[in-house]
Amino acid sequence: MRIGIIGAMDEEIHYMRQALDIYGESVHAKGKYYEGTYGTKEVVLCKSGVGKVNAAITTQVLIDRFKVTHILFTGVAGALHPELEIGDIVISTSALQHDMDASALGPHFPQGTIPMFDYESDFTACPSLVELAEQAAAKIPDIHVRKGRILSGDQFIASRETVEKYFQQFDGACIEMEGSAVAQTAFLNDVPFVVIRSISDKANGEATVNFTEFTKLAAERSSSIVEEMLKTI
Ligand code: ADE
Numbered sequence: 001m002r003i004g005i006i007g008a009m010d011e012e013i014h015y016m017r018q019a020l021d022i023y024g025e026s027v028h029a030k031g032k033y034y035e036g037t038y039g040t041k042e043v044v045l046c047k048s049g050v051g052k053v054n055a056a057i058t059t060q061v062l063i064d065r066f067k068v069t070h071i072l073f074t075g076v077a078g079a080l081h082p083e084l085e086i087g088d089i090v091i092s093t094s095a096l097q098h099d100m101d102a103s104a105l106g107p108h109f110p111q112g113t114i115p116m117f118d119y120e121s122d123f124t125a126c127p128s129l130v131e132l133a134e135q136a137a138a139k140i141p142d143i144h145v146r147k148g149r150i151l152s153g154d155q156f157i158a159s160r161e162t163v164e165k166y167f168q169q170f171d172g173a174c175i176e177m178e179g180s181a182v183a184q185t186a187f188l189n190d191v192p193f194v195v196i197r198s199i200s201d202k203a204n205g206e207a208t209v210n211f212t213e214f215t216k217l218a219a220e221r222s223s224s225i226v227e228e229m230l231k232t233i
Helices: 010-019 052-064 127-138 160-170 179-188 207-232
Strands: 002-007 021-028 031-038 041-047 070-079 089-097 145-152 172-176 193-201
Touching: 002 010, 002 052, 002 207, 010 041, 010 070, 010 207, 031 052, 031 207, 041 052, 052 070, 052 179, 070 179, 070 207, 089 127, 089 172, 089 179, 089 207, 127 145, 127 193, 127 207, 145 160, 145 179, 160 172, 172 193, 179 193, 193 207
Parallel strands: 002 041, 002 070, 070 193, 089 145, 145 172
Antiparallel strands: 021 031, 031 041, 070 172, 089 193
16 A cells, blocks of 8 residues: 655645655656655655646656555645635545536536546545545544535636535535546546545635635644544555
């Protein structure tokens, strides 16, 4: 077993870097990869950079070069579900790309579905990793957890109207910029994944201010779940 852990930004991998015993660093496709252990568990940690292309490349490198058997994503997100508050946790049940939009081609291609793709575009997270994440979160005091669909796109969302639209249209719990690209890449390679996100903002008019203020707290919360998962995986 070898666990790949991805965060998009320095803040999102900072806590895992502290938690791991790192014995190797290398660069692939301009991304830095940290090989290490957590107790007896073999782990490869990396910063993907922001956005779906970076996330997909990083996931493929983890699979091809590092032969990871499981992929965990840790990071922050904007809330879509109205009951989510800053610092709350979302565990992915699935992930889709809200900005995949070929709907101009006709009703067979609704927004969020990948055209001419032989598979479901809403990528299902590994049920046992989801359960493990839930059990890990239950061990951390005062953390609110919601399971749900994660929406990803190459846009930072800062509009209440967009939040309402995407919540209605896609039934997403939260919105971010990498999870579904990790999910698609993991799916195409038959590698199980789960995305853990903590809410840094509500993707509304205050999102940019809140994101700046709460990313550190949210990133730490998400990492604490992933660290707990490593104890029992
Ligand atoms: N990640 C954290 N907050 C976000 C937002 N509002 N939109 C997209 N990605 C995010």
